[in-house]
Amino acid sequence: MPDRRTAGSTAVVGGGPDAASVLARSYLRHHPDHAFVVLVADVWDLAAGTAGDSEPTASAGLTGSFEPGAVTVLSARDLGLPADDYLRLATCGTSEQLVQAAAPLLVRRLLATHDLVVHLGADSVVLAPLPDFGDGLTLVPKLLHPLPDDGRHPARVGGFTENFVAVGRSGESFDTEAFVDFWADRTRADLLAGSPEGWAADAAALFEHRVARDPGIGVAAWNLHEREPAGTRLIDFTGHDPEQPWLAARDHDRVLLSERPEWRAVYDLAPRRPTRASNFDTFGASGTSTDGSTNGSTDGDGDGEKITPTMREVFKDALRAAAEPDPLDTRPKTLPPHPFDGDGSAFKAWLTSPATPAQRASGMNRLLHGVWQSRIDLRAAFPRPLDALDPGFRDWCTRHGVDEGIPTWALPVPPREVAPPVDAFGVNVAGYHTAELGIGEMGRVILNVVEAAGIPHVSVVDEHSVRGTARTGVAAPDSVGRPRYPVSLITVNGDFTRPLLEADPEVGHGRYRIGLWAWELAEFPATMHHFGFVDEVWTVSDFVRRAVEPHSPVPVRTVPIPVVERAPVRAEPRRPGETTGFLFAFDFNSTAQRKNPWGVVTAFQRAFPGRTDVKLVIKSTNAHLHTGAAERLRLMTADDPRITLVERYLGAGELAELYATSHAYVSLHRSEGFGLTVAEAMMRGLAVVSTDYGGTSEFVTPAVGWPVPHTMTEVGEGWPPYQPNARWADPDLDAAARAMREIADDPDEAHRRGLAAREHLLRTRSFDAAAAWLRTRLDAAHRTWLARTTPPHRPPLVRAARRVLGPAAGPIRHALGRVEAILDRR
Template sequence: MNTFSSGNSTLEHAERPDAGRKEAANKERIALFTICSNNYMSAARVLIESVHALHPEIDLFIGLADKKVEWEGLYDVPAKIIEAESIGIPEFHRFAFQYDIMEFNTAIKPFMFEHLLEKHGFDRVFYFDPDILVLKRLDSLIKYLQDGASLLLTPHLHVPAEGDDDPNDFTIMRAGVYNLGFLGVSRCGETLNIIRWWMRRLHRHCINAQALGIFVDQKYMDLVPGFAPHARIVHDHGMNLAYWNLGHVHLQQSGNSWRADDQPLVFFHFSGFDPRHPTTLTKHSKNFRNTQSVPLKSLLAHYAKLLFAAGYGQLPNAFYAYGRFESGTAIPFHVRRMFRETTPDWPGNPFETYEAYLHRAAPIGSCIRKNLVFTNFQHHLWSFFANQRMRLDPDNTEHLRDLTHWYVQKASREQGLDYRLIEPVALRLGNPARPNVTHLAMTNTNRPDVSVVGYLRTTSGVGMVARHTLNGLAHSALRVEGVDVAHGVVSDRSDRTSEKHLKDQVAGRVQIFANINADQLPFVLEKMKPVLQPGYRISMPAWELEEFPKEWLPAFDAVDEVWAQTKWIQRMLVSKIDKPVIHMPVALTLAPPQKLPRAHFGLPDDRFLFYFSFDFLSYIERKNPEGIVEAFRLMRRRNSGVKAALVIKTMNGHFAPEKQSAFIELVADDPDIILIDGVLNREDTLSLIACCDCVVSLHRCEGLGLVVAEAMALGIPVISTDYAATTDLVTPQTGFPVDYRLIDIQPGQYPMGEGQRWADPDLGHAAWLMGRVIKDTESARRKAHCARHFIEMHHGREAIVKRQLQRLTELTLTA
């Protein structure tokens, strides 16, 4: 329920805003504020410092549409920082959830005005967008207010714009007559009535919907001259000059000052300007690109220099507090729109509770197949897209199947959805009612229950997964055997920890092909034909990229079911093959490693140690150790005096000698980076990890993320790219997810990578997290404790074997 005042201020009865102006001018209190999220603090700093240099007498504020973060010097500005959550916006979490970052920044504007006028008692208040530079004193604007204006507005255009180029008369009428990058107000009843009306509107309707006559906070101001007789329109060409009106004035420069026609340039609005491309005025228009006049070119260069000096580009985008659910899942446009349109009165905090609602069954949709459930979020997307709504009826089972397959296969790439919003639907889809269980009907009690086939003697990750699977099931009541695969293996094969279970025959009624990839599965099956008995065959494939290679899909014709080790793999396969695709995590229970001293591995005792390990056979481009090195060095530069080192364990470099040499050269002269190369036995590997203080994985893609999982199981804090399979494990509660952007895989970087994407982790964010783990040991300890508990509860041997037995029981009962 909204709780806004209708405007019963004691100032309501003041006929004009200049009442009482006979008081001495020096008693007048003036405030100026801007609004930004953390990522725009560099621009806000430039604005605030430009105003402070010209008007040291004005009180300055920054309305932070975000939460403060620990970043040295970020808020060291001559202004008071006010977090949006603290200014009394009703139903704040609902308010923040419904808007994207641009909408949210604009929506809090009237609330900041009221806060400064009413709570702080300022007589005049100015708002400036953070991407404005003030070049001259604002005396004329102050005088307009002192002379009786209630509000000051600057129009986008001072003359008609009748051409076809954008902006023109038509585009400006859609966006709003006045530019709300600037607004000045006097404290009076007329103003407060406008502000409170504006607050009521923006509490629910600060959206970019120009077709509906709404453009965030701005379009509403078209009505204000009709509501406020004392509102004044500022026609000065030197006020709020920007790309939308620059073409109508003659810009001149004299020394360090500029003029617009014959008027001083008081403030310039750099809307859409990127200082990395200073020859382009704005991203919003094709005008003024690479053809600027000398005065404009000089002004852009001057502003770009100020932005870089203020720290432009240094702060990670991940710092936006209202961009994700509590779980870490990114909140897309469609979810915010769904919230506004269908559940605006949601009880409680939607950042905590709304994600689960997305995955609940909608009131429509066929119920014939239990693995096809039309969720609330799918329903919203279907309603939003007319082409789906007109062609497909979710009450029709076949149509619902098509809608579900689109959602699982294409919605993420087409609509920018976090894969974590896709996975619950994929998990359900992968478990059809009636698998083919012909072989399980056999009752020959002389055969073992399960054969686990895999690279059981291979020391690399593919071998570890197979051994975890075999050893876990071997602790159950089932008769379980293992069969080692040597075909095509070039890695070290010295592991003998599963030797007691190994047999020469694949005799199990259920045959699990553990971590034998789909490209190798046909060859393994062919090679094993002489020892392969009939059975219910389960493939446990590994794959890292977001799309499974279609060339490999026919390999699954030879199996009855797929067990996906991660939700990442399950999602990519479930709609590609007509077989059950069950999410079945790998058991990750680890025997406590021997506590070896750091000196055993040649490691220093007086350093905080970060750790990463990788196999050159797994492709250095995907594992991205160079990114970890760069992030570590950046952390070191930002945290002078911190005693830290980076330990990188490698193996199989002789299979990629050029890449190994290049990597060694990258770190050779750095005394704080320690390389350990070669094959270690299992116990030594875990002991090495346990010697370190934090594991860092800035991978571009992962199908499992074994080093991350092992660190969590050992209670070691983890910093990990927030992408691909490791999102099953690392959340804001269990570790430190690193922000990223998606980039195209370049030719030759990875097999079957053509046309695919992977993550480019934000190294600045990773460096900040590395520094935070060192400084905030209590937070790191708490997350590591949660991670260890999470692994034991959801990936421990007991939990996983229980899931495996439950699935095998389902198959047996069906048979």
């Protein structure tokens, strides 16, 4: 192809275009009709007017090492990425990693104006003309033969070098654009990853390519043993240290220059590259700004702040978190500020701000937490650095951290002052009030009871502890505020109490603490004994109380949990011929084996073999976090068109519609602490089939539902937090099937029991009864707090006797002092 346009290219950092001068000169010496382009990847703007040109142009004043017009020098701006996107990439990695990530962006730019681009690592030198690599993709193998088993190093070498790639714009079965996109995506992923994987091996598997097996191409320290100097066309000096010229590369001893002196003359050609820092190694006084200029010097030697490896890791963690799709949180993700925006103050402020409520409370910040995470010695010495910012860790940061790279501006700040409670009756209700999960709903129920009782209160919302495991889509209550009152009601289970108190110490500081706990087994294991964080435990059923009470050093009481009043879904029984709809709803995070959806499916299919006048809807959440359990359910239902799986969160309107189109609710659980979904279905007037075990047995009776008999069985392995040798119910699926048939075949009885269930809950689970109970118990808690914190009352006789005696009658005064001491101890 006589008019074929070819460009060689490379990317450098730190030394500017001079760093690529040896490669550029050697390439053009043997290919005078080609173009050569150097990307200075850590400079945003080389010269006004170069960005956005349709074709690269040489930048005046920065090509002094090249013949005029022979080499084009580009800056990062010329790659076409938005400034903030590129500068975030630059923040993530070392100079070498940035060069790798910028390479496909440069090749993409050059393919707009050239038929073929030969991209080379900057440590390469061309010694003879290279072949015409033609169309499509050409890769160079690192080895042509297996490594000899001679005990020398390296002992392992990868498949293809990433310091050579030739990409043509056309090819019969090669999609140039798709390859360059893949290359760019993979190098960006490597930049963000903790352990880069490289791109060449996967490219070879995914794209048609040509393998250049010419032994003169791709010569490098790892393959000198199988190559000859006389035939070398292209050599890669990666790993060669000009300060140690007697070694081909560090940690390579398979070919020693003393044993192969013919290679020594070749290695004398290795370029001595400048050792200047990258512009992206510092920020502030020097470095690159998004305004198209450089802050200070262009060689990175100014007096700016050094970007440490820990800063990069913390930044990458935040970028990864922002990029990860979260079906539980659809709110827009906020990207962290990069250090090259203005003077870098926003980046500093971000690093020194807390990432979690617990960090905020303790005086910790993102950067210090990153330092702690990165060092096994610090994690061993200070296992709980968030405990009011462990004084030992604080001392280490001040004494040694500065010497080990922690900037003085990132040192710990004093922990946030914890406000004492006001001396007034009221309660702080703390919990997951916005989370769409059972414990969040129970907390909202209790909060509604507090409001119904007219008790002064504030709502303390914790979202951080459930992030990633539950959607927080419920609107926050109007009473949200800081902890204020002397009593705190913590509406999370025992094992979540400590994280909540760490995240917001004011919830517990100087207050009477009540934990609202649920548990689902008759055995309450030692791993759940978190009694040290509470003064009193409230449980959601007598079943739970009986499990907890024998182990508790503090009082344990059962709250008469009310059920929110709902209108019945229908006023009349199901019409003749109308399809009977059964419903079950659960959260995979609540343990599928306990919720037992496959028991519901089995009972349904046993009850109605071949019948088409019935349907079953199983609504679930968080299936994506429990693939094995979810797949088991999907395959059980795949061949039954009567069964529908709804695997997502539903809005209030959608959920109401789901109840309205159902006639019965079936819960064949192995145990429930309370059974909110069962109670909710009863309140809506649905017929209910429920295992006669756990909290539901306290309100589902034969008069208002279909309790299902059971036997007891061991939990077994693999269902934490439940201990494998504990026991729970195994519902009788044949009995459940009979109950479902009765509901389908006798719509009048199903409707009667459904309405009876609703009336039963209205009588026994009212908000008025719960409100009266709560007011009594919270008043008692407040009086206990007062007794703890109020100085003892001195009888008037003692005070009067001291005034009358004055300084005289020493023995009598001494006796009175002893009386006062006894009173103080009381």
